[in-house]
Amino acid sequence: MELQTSIRPLLAILASLFAVPLIIVSPRPNIRESVSFLAAAFKFAIIISMLPAILSGKQLVFTIINVVPGAPLQLKVDAFGMLFALVSSSLWILTTAYSIGYMRGLNEHAQTRYFCFFALALFSTIGVAFSANLLTLYLFYEILSLATYPLVTHHQDQEARISGRKYLTFILGTSIGLVLPAMLYLYHVTGNLEFSSLSTLAQKVPGQVMPGLIFLFIFGFAKAAVMPFHAWLPAAMVAPTPVSALLHAVAVVKVGVFSIARVLLYTFGVKILAQLNLGTPVAYVASFTIITASLIALSQDELKRRLAFSTISQLSYIVLGISLLSPKGITGALIHIAMHAFGKITLFFCAGAIFVATGKKYISQMVGIGRKMPVTMLAFFFGALSVIGLPPCGGFISKWYLALGTLQNHQLVFLVVLLTSSLLNAMYFLPIVYRAFFGQEEASIQGITAIKEAPFWCLVPIIITALASVLLFFFPGVFLCLAQLSLP
């Protein structure tokens, strides 16, 4: 594998950090939002500029400084990091647009703070994607935890306070209480924390410690919301919807699964996990989360909470795919990061659009809403199809690979899990769409006769992400290619 030194990974990360002071000093909202936009576009452009090199099998490296012997602050862009960075940075542009529509539409307070911390969150997300070792990843992971706190608690009321406390307890509690000792133990035993697809670090770890260590990482990266460390995610839904959309469907939660994938695939390595047969217990934990979260989602009436439980279940698909330890399963897991991101962000955008346009939060109030907001609900339909995993949407591709992965290792139990969960997904999404278009209108919406969609800035991103979900079915090329390049 060819390594190449380049400052571009650092620039990609810093693009949004440098936006923060500019956002603070912006005299007018229009300038502030333009800065956000420019930063997002600039970041995306730098990341795209690195794509050809990565696709040709190169890796870009940049060492910032040596902080600890054997674990410098170092950035490395490989195919896996690129896949994740591509998804989050492209969706940041759309979310910025959506934020403008949403925040202005609802006349929210403290918008400057909101845009600042959003930029900070993206800074750390891309930092995680491009981390070359576990210490660097941990650093950005923690910055992300703290940067999202003011976003989750944006409303500053009692409910936000309670949710914020839950959020911190779970996220910081696990990262300090579980990941930190696990990482230090790994460092103590191996003296090196670098991610590498040829990693043999785990050979030095005594076999009887391995299961414990692996579960410390899997539960410790609680952003992946593997049960029983999932309760922060539904609570975090008090945040404004763009935050839920980008952070709690894409950036933050995917950082969790990304970190788990990094540790399992690039620190421990598939070979050793397979030798010690550690994939299966992880797969069972993930399967439990998949099914349980789907069942809970069925009973949720608040749309965003239902989406949150759906996210919990979908995140564990990725953990499951990795723990299958078969090439197809891992490929499926990695592209699911992208496919689920586009599908789920569409759904969240729609939930927010409905809230902005009509003030409705509960599914039971959304009967007949499809006739007032046809574009939004159509987009919702496609987003739902993608998350369920039906053609013609991107989600089908990742689920297909996941299913093939279970067959490759003859683990039919997990195929049953995948199919059951798909069925449950259909059960909790499709009735919403059906009733929105064909149900008997509720009294409260009956008054509105004309079509009343969300503001322009909200609607455009919804259409784009919904289209992207569909297009990814026909052209999954880039993500598929990146996923296959990341295979150890």
Add this chain to the structure above:
Amino acid sequence: MTENYPAFLVVTPLLFSFVIYGCSWLHRRSCLCIAIVGLSISMAVSIGLLKEVLVQGHISYHLGGWSPPWGIAYEVDPINALVLVAIATIALINLIGTSREIEASFPDRKGAFYALYLLFVVGLLGIVVTGDLFNLYVLLEIASITGYSLIAMGDPSRAPLSSLNYVFMGTIGACFYLLGVGYLYIMTGSLNMADVKALLPPLYHSTAIVVAFTFCLVGIMIKMGFFPLHFWLPNAYTYAPSPAASLIAPLMTKVMAYVMIRLIISVFSPVFTFSSSLANRGVVILASIAIIMGALMALSQRDIRKMLTYIIVSEIGYIVGGAWLANITAMSGAILHIINDTVMTFCIFLAVGAISKKMGTVRIDHLTGLFSKMPFTMAGFVAGALSIIGIPPTCGFFSKWYLISGAMKAGSYSFVAALILSSLINVALFFRIIETGFFAPPHQPLSSGHAVVAIKEIPVSTLIPLLLAAAGLVAMGIFSGVIMSRVIQPGLARVF
């Protein structure tokens, strides 16, 4: 010129403190300027000294030209040069940052305040730089007595009593240390550290040396507030005037922790100190208890400043435990933590001092709406808090990293558990305050968009030092690899 730096370092503030006191009778307004100039010279000299020692490796300065062991020698190695820079820099920045408050609180006693302030700094710099055991005692008393007086200048209803309590405990500590030095003198006939170190090896089995070491150690532990010898600390630091608190709280205990390490590495030598693994394990367990108890007591406080004083007790446990884990990783972690903890305690005390001035209270539940009123001060506060919790890239994370790696090397998993647990408790401690400050009760309806919040920031002369300290926390974290490989480890290389 350069060769006289060690003397300049200590003598300059000493002379300036006399000048200030004289000046307070003649031209009171110039006191502050003189103090700033004096400390600036110290700071410049300390930085020059650090540069010099990194090149030369070790500097020995003989006061008055008398060669040791008869004369007093000042010994500078990379580690104490770093501590000197930290002391001189913090003393200067704190003076600038709190000057407005000093001027306002002590309109007619400010000459005395500045003179004591500089004398205190003289004491600390001297303690760190001296290579003579008895000279260390003298300078320790200078620092302590000026410290008592500075603390006693606080709130008249509580401060004098707290200071008196500190006087009693501090004197007992100093006596213990002096007794220990006496034993050493009887056994070796020398007071020069290097000389004593060279004379000791044949005496390692003597009970008198063990007793001498124990006396010195207990004395120093009282002075640094090591649990359960910390009882003087919380009240003294809580009721001190805030300009003195943000000087004494970060520096005094940490300098004493450095003295402990200095005694281990350049007097008794690690070979003797760590010869009994039972004793090592005992001290590490005591340190773990100190860490947990400090954190728990901090959790039970309603007053931020008092909470911080218990955090200091907990942090001292980190350093003592790190030193007694008896390997180079943990020892370098302990030394790094001395520096880091000095800066983060300073940062947070400065922020709390500013908040208490502005809000008139430091009770946690009264501090609502802080973030909208003083966003920049709170940014400094949060930086200090994150460093104490140990979130990267702040420096607190990296010293904890070395301490935990060292503990794992020593197989002391109870110390690892104590460190992790205290980090978790610190999260609860600080986010309790951050929550109170962030979730303001709706006094006024939240306005929309670019809300016009009545920002009532602290004066720029305080804000800039605070933000400098906060930035320093991040910079020291990012450059901790450099500090470690260029300063601390070369300093320890000769010892371990």
